[in-house]
Amino acid sequence: xxxxxxxxxxxxxxxxxxxxxxxxxxxxxxxxxxxxxxxxxxxxxxxxxxxxxxxxxxxxxxxxxxxxxxxxxxxxxxxxxxxxxxxxxxxxxxxxxxxxxxxxxxxxxxxxxxxxxxxxxxxxxxxxxxxxxxxxxxxxxxxxxxxxxxxxxxxxxxxxxxxxxxxxxxxxxxxxxxxxxxxxxxxxxxxxxxxxxxxxxxxxxxxxxxxxxxxxxxxxxxxxxxxxxxxxxxxxxxxxxxxxxxxxxxxxxxxxxxxxxxxxxxxxxxxxxxxxxxxxxxxxxxxxxxxxxxxxxxxxxxxxxxxxxxxxxxxxxxxxxxxxxxxxxxx
Amino acid sequence: xxxxxxxxxxxxxxxxxxxxxxxxxxxxxxxxxxxxxxxxxxxxxxxxxxxxxxxxxxxxxxxxxxxxxxxxxxxxxxxxxxxxxxxxxxxxxxxxxxxxxxxxxxxxxxxxxxxxxxxxxxxxxxxxxxxxxxxxxxxxxxxxxxxxxxxxxxxxxxxxxxxxxxxxxxxxxxxxxxxxxxxxxxxxxxxxxxxxxxxxxxxxxxxxxxxxxxxxxxxxxxxxxxxxxxxxxxxxxxxxxxxxxxxxxxxxxxxxxxxxxxxxxxxxxxxxxxxxxxxxxxxxxxxxxxxxxxxxxxxxxxxxxxxxxxxxxxxxxxxxxxxxxxxxxxxxxxxxxxxxxxxxxxxxxxxxxxxxxxxxxxxxxxxxxxxxxxxxxxxxxxxxxxxxxxxxxxxxxxxxxxxxxxxxxxxxxxxxxxxxxxxxxxxxxxxxxxxxxxxxxxxxxxxxxxxxxxxxxxxxxxxxxxxxxxxxxxxxxxxxxxxxxxxxxxxxxxxxxxxxxxxxxxxxxxxxxxxxxxxxxxxxxxxxxxxxxxxxxxxxxxxxxxxxxxxxxxxxxxxxxxxxxxxxxxxxxxxxxxxxxxxxxxxxxxxxxxxxxxxxxxxxxxxxxxxxxxxxxxxxxxxxxx
Ligand code: SF4
Numbered sequence: 001x002x003x004x005x006x007x008x009x010x011x012x013x014x015x016x017x018x019x020x021x022x023x024x025x026x027x028x029x030x031x032x033x034x035x036x037x038x039x040x041x042x043x044x045x046x047x048x049x050x051x052x053x054x055x056x057x058x059x060x061x062x063x064x065x066x067x068x069x070x071x072x073x074x075x076x077x078x079x080x081x082x083x084x085x086x087x088x089x090x091x092x093x094x095x096x097x098x099x100x101x102x103x104x105x106x107x108x109x110x111x112x113x114x115x116x117x118x119x120x121x122x123x124x125x126x127x128x129x130x131x132x133x134x135x136x137x138x139x140x141x142x143x144x145x146x147x148x149x150x151x152x153x154x155x156x157x158x159x160x161x162x163x164x165x166x167x168x169x170x171x172x173x174x175x176x177x178x179x180x181x182x183x184x185x186x187x188x189x190x191x192x193x194x195x196x197x198x199x200x201x202x203x204x205x206x207x208x209x210x211x212x213x214x215x216x217x218x219x220x221x222x223x224x225x226x227x228x229x230x231x232x233x234x235x236x237x238x239x240x241x242x243x244x245x246x247x248x249x250x251x252x253x254x255x256x257x258x259x260x261x262x263x264x265x266x267x268x269x270x271x272x273x274x275x276x277x278x279x280x281x282x283x284x285x286x287x288x289x290x291x292x293x294x295x296x297x298x299x300x301x302x303x304x305x306x307x308x309x310x311x312x313x314x315x316x317x318x319x320x321x322x323x324x325x326x327x328x329x330x331x
Numbered sequence: 332x333x334x335x336x337x338x339x340x341x342x343x344x345x346x347x348x349x350x351x352x353x354x355x356x357x358x359x360x361x362x363x364x365x366x367x368x369x370x371x372x373x374x375x376x377x378x379x380x381x382x383x384x385x386x387x388x389x390x391x392x393x394x395x396x397x398x399x400x401x402x403x404x405x406x407x408x409x410x411x412x413x414x415x416x417x418x419x420x421x422x423x424x425x426x427x428x429x430x431x432x433x434x435x436x437x438x439x440x441x442x443x444x445x446x447x448x449x450x451x452x453x454x455x456x457x458x459x460x461x462x463x464x465x466x467x468x469x470x471x472x473x474x475x476x477x478x479x480x481x482x483x484x485x486x487x488x489x490x491x492x493x494x495x496x497x498x499x500x501x502x503x504x505x506x507x508x509x510x511x512x513x514x515x516x517x518x519x520x521x522x523x524x525x526x527x528x529x530x531x532x533x534x535x536x537x538x539x540x541x542x543x544x545x546x547x548x549x550x551x552x553x554x555x556x557x558x559x560x561x562x563x564x565x566x567x568x569x570x571x572x573x574x575x576x577x578x579x580x581x582x583x584x585x586x587x588x589x590x591x592x593x594x595x596x597x598x599x600x601x602x603x604x605x606x607x608x609x610x611x612x613x614x615x616x617x618x619x620x621x622x623x624x625x626x627x628x629x630x631x632x633x634x635x636x637x638x639x640x641x642x643x644x645x646x647x648x649x650x651x652x653x654x655x656x657x658x659x660x661x662x663x664x665x666x667x668x669x670x671x672x673x674x675x676x677x678x679x680x681x682x683x684x685x686x687x688x689x690x691x692x693x694x695x696x697x698x699x700x701x702x703x704x705x706x707x708x709x710x711x712x713x714x715x716x717x718x719x720x721x722x723x724x725x726x727x728x729x730x731x732x733x734x735x736x737x738x739x740x741x742x743x744x745x746x747x748x749x750x751x752x753x754x755x756x757x758x759x760x761x762x763x764x765x766x767x768x769x770x771x772x773x774x775x776x777x778x779x780x781x782x783x784x785x786x787x788x789x790x791x792x793x794x795x796x797x798x799x800x801x802x803x804x805x806x807x808x809x810x811x812x813x814x815x816x817x818x819x820x821x822x823x824x825x826x827x828x829x830x831x832x833x834x835x836x837x838x839x840x841x842x843x844x845x846x847x848x849x850x851x852x853x854x855x856x857x858x859x860x861x862x863x864x865x866x867x868x869x870x871x872x873x874x875x876x877x878x879x880x881x882x883x884x885x886x887x888x889x890x891x892x893x894x895x896x897x898x899x900x901x902x903x904x905x906x907x908x909x910x911x912x913x914x915x916x917x918x919x920x921x922x923x924x925x926x927x928x929x930x931x932x933x934x935x936x937x938x939x940x941x942x943x944x945x946x947x948x949x950x951x952x953x954x955x956x957x
Contacts, residue, residue, distance in 0.1 A: 041800050042797045042798065043795055045639075045794045057802050064800075064803070065802070065804060066802065066803070066804025066805065067631070067634075068631075068658060071627060071628070071631040071658065074627065074635070075631045075634055075635035076635060077621075077623075077631075077632050077635060078632030078633060078635025078637075078639070079636070079794070080639075081594065081632070081635075082592065082594055082639035082641040083639045083641075086639065086795060104624065104631075107628070299619070299621070303616070303620060304592075304616050304619050305616055306614070308586075308615060311584055312755075314583050314615065315751050316568075316570075316751065
């Protein structure tokens with residue numbers, strides 16, 4: 001695909017994230033993906049909730065709605081049901097999407113409405129100054145957990161899979177090559193596309209993903225999954241993942257004959273891939289994709305099609321009586 | 332036995348109450364009697380009074396479900412104070428209904444249920460059908476259970492299923508007693524049980540058996556029937572309409588008058604769910620129905636729909652409205668049209684979910700953070716819900732603002748006989764889409780925030796429209812450019828604008844006028860919402876008795892129409908009956924200080940609508956202490 005100028009989708013607003021924040025590169029990938037895939041600005045809507053990530057709509061020259069904390073999936077649902085022709089994107093974060101808005105995310109995913117949802121995971125509440133978030137690891141020291149957090153972190157992709165997501169992908173903020181491709185795939189998917197993006201909050205949780213995302217370590221700590229291709233990694237792709245059938249878990253093997261081939265339609269494999277974490281490599285790319293009916297499509301048929309009866313016909317429906325007629329009938 | 336019946340004086344209106352277990356089909360029976368009465372051309376008003384439990388333990392007093400219907404040949408505006416006919420399906424139903432009915436009332440009971448066990452459950456230490464507990468009433472015991480079983484013997488039915496038809500036996504009996512045709516009921520049974528031939532046959536057999544029983548027992552007609560020609564309703568077309576139905580029809584009207592698709596987003600809650608059901612079953616493609624995952628989501632989805640060019644509507648009851656508060660604030664900040672319908676119920680917290688109250692007025696006005704004014708509208712009767720929904724939606728669309736429409740549990744489920752609205756006379760609804768259509772075709776964000784001078788609405792620029800891309804949200808924005816602004820002077824200006832915009836609504840409202848009575852009356856009885864019918868009857872009675880009383884009833888609780896203070900100031904005393912602790916009274920005292928001293932509150936929160944007599948007593952109280 002030829003690269004289009006991503007700036008065609010930028011607004012004239014000054015971008016106001018902290019210098020060095022991962023959001024800058026995500027924004028660039030999003031603008032790039034919109035330009036590359038020929039999105040039409042007047043048909044595109046970005047919806048966000050609250051948090052650093054939620055500022056994104058101001059920087060994209062499409063329709064944009066910066067709403068309230070956690071509710072972007074619900075508002076986007078209303079938009080998409082009202083006008084299914086729109087291309088709708090939701091931008092959320094780990095706190096916005098999995099804490100205060102967890103319920104809405106669950107229901108968006110289970111309904112499989114054709115919306116693309118980007119969850120920027122930085123394992124902290126940036127905008128409110130660094131409290132632990134639902135994805136913070138145990139022991140995270142923060143203003144609200146000075147002795148280290150004691151709650152177990154939620155897995156965004158695991159949550160998505162459990163909620164019935166039909167498209168689950170994971171990417172990295174600064175990956176200017178891979179992330180736009182994931183966004184293309186997300187946009188192309190019919191149904192809710194869930195994309196977790198590991199995002200570096202340089203101020204409150206600097207480099208929390210560095211052990212995995214650092215370019216120098218990428219070969220060892222990342223497995224890039226691709227449908228129909230073996231799950232290989234390492235500098236020379238000299239090792240891969242195989243299934244340990246007794247433990248029902250993935251493990252590293254040097255024997256390339258045993259390496260599993262990625263089947264993105266297999267939800268069980270997706271669960272195993274999502275669960276991978278150091279000391280095993282983390283999975284990136286389109287982890288899961290399957291085709292399921294979309295709520296918004298059925299909604300158009302059930303709720304919006306057919307001939308609208310005239311108002312007159314509606315008010316006359318049921319238990320209508322002409323007084324004179326009733327009087328005549330009586331006699 | 333028939334002697335008892337003859338003792339009841341026929342009259343030209345009746346108040347009938349059905350009471351039984353919540354599983355006995357009391358609401359269904361009541362509604363069917365309502366339909367038959369309506370079909371015969373009588374004016375009527377009904378209400379439901381049911382417990383929160385779906386199937387409370389059979390025979391318990393707290394599981395009693397009741398339906399009350401007043402009907403007659405003259406204008407009927409309330410479900411009536413004290414029933415003169417009670418149909419009690421078990422001892423518990425009799426027990427809880429006795430304090431409600433008037434002396435001399437006819438009590439029909441299913442005597443088969445008056446067993447020792449059932450009597451004990453109801454808390455009777457003896458059988459009230461014997462002795463003189465019921466000496467003040469005309470008691471007519473019928474073995475309804477036995478008669479129903481007998482009538483259904485030919486059908487292949489299990490005993491419990493057959494017993495379930497006894498409410499139809501009672502209906503048949505009542506149709507005879509009130510000299511009403513059976514056809515409406517039979518037609519309904521045919522349609523409803525089309526796919527269940529046995530049940531259909533059983534219900535019809537029960538109706539016919541009850542009817543025949545009344546006839547052969549030589550039960551006289553209770554009803555002194557006026558000929559239809561004398562009914563002071565003119566020869567227009569009428570139908571019975573429940574509040575929830577009128578809301579649904581009103582929304583359908585709005586979609587057509589505004590040429591706008593509506594999206595009704597709701598989450599189940601008692602008593603507002605009736606509206607959700609009504610709309611879902613209306614199957615009108617112009618009004619889509621979405622059941623969201625929670626109250627917040629339903630409000631947010633409605634806001635999303637409004638952003639996308641539909642009119643978003645969300646409906647709930649107090650607890651749900653509280654949950655929507657933050658999202659309503661977003662609707663105000665982002666200036667989107669939104670209709671929020673609150674079927675008020677008794678609070679606080681879960682309160683009495685199935686009982687009515689008017690206690691969310693101040694919540695509607697002030698129940699959000701920040702300075703977030705919005706228009707508040709109230710419906711006064713089941714049929715009036717139609718017009719109230721149109722008024723509220725018109726305001727939301729004209730001013731690009733959320734609007735709260737207050738109804739209540741009583742109105743939602745109550746029915747009245749009403750003239751069909753003349754739909755071709757309804758005025759089209761203006762939307763600020765028209766402003767957006769006329770915008771110049773260039774990219775400047777600020778042209779999307781140029782306002783209509785009369786309504787202060789911003790253009791409704793809808794996604795999908797070429798060259799109108801813009802960003803909105805909950806953050807404060809610059810008054811002219813619409814971009815985020817933290818400027819202190821701008822926040823003041825925007826706050827002022829939000830107030831001014833809502834006050835502009837008043838420019839479009841007719842001034843308040845009297846419902847009845849003379850402008851110089853000594854006492855004005857002022858109400859809002861569902862108390863209209865009871866206040867009307869009370870004031871009418873007091874005027875007939877020679878007292879100097881007038882009635883006014885507010886549609887808009889915010890803003891008030893122009894000159895409302897002057898209008899009220901012509902009265903020495905203003906009696907405000909409310910089913911809350913004095914919320915309109917409080918509002919008036921702060922908003923219209925000139926009349927503050929004249930206000931007399933009359934408050935009652937029993938979970939029930941006012942009785943006419945209660946309001947009459949309150950009015951008379953004002954005259955005796957002079
Ligand atoms: S606080 Fe963190 S997430 Fe927010 S803008 Fe700054 S670096 Fe980015």
